[in-house]
Amino acid sequence: MADRKTPPIYRTRGPADGEDWTAVAVALNDRMARRRIGQQDLARASGVSVSTLRELQHGAGRRVQNKTLTAIARALGWPDDHLIHILISSTPTGDDKTHEPPGQEILAILARLDERMTEAMTRLAAIEQAVTRSSSRPPS
Structure with a gap:
């Protein structure tokens, strides 16, 4: 029998060092609650799938692209880079804007x-x- 190479295993990249996905989840959930916006409405407004929003809300740590975080931030009325700053700098979450x-x-x-x-x-x-x-x- 011919020797076959095993195909590579593709895994979703996990969080990089220094990334705080829990802080992103807290900020996202807080803002959604304050704005009284649900997953479906935020998905429509941001162009991000409900499943991706759900994972982010639970702080699952699955890496998403910066453009995804930007779209969500924009849909929630934050500056485009707000969630990215929270992710990489562990800044205060929610509506606390002391880092801006x-x-x-x-x-x-x-x-x-x-x-x-x-x-x-x-x-x-x-x-x-x-x-x-x-x-x-x-x-x-």
Whole structure:
């Protein structure tokens, strides 16, 4: 019989040293309770699966991508990097913002609004150009 190589075993990476998934779970659960938002609603708002949210809420320690933590933070009205900071720095959880400069959350919201406004203005300019082109053509 031919010698077959055993396929590699793929495992979900566990927490790295210094990562505090329990702190992420506490912050997430506290914010969801304060905002009165359930798993289904947060999943829809963030684009993250309910099963991933459930694991994070239990502090399971399964590593998720930073973009997942960012999407959840954004959906909960936190600065994009809020959960990442909690994960790697064991900062206070919940609504305690002593680790953030004053007004950081407001600045993050304003930055997102600015991005959306720029996108809307770009779309509006394209519509105006299309209308101008169509109205300047001679009738057929």
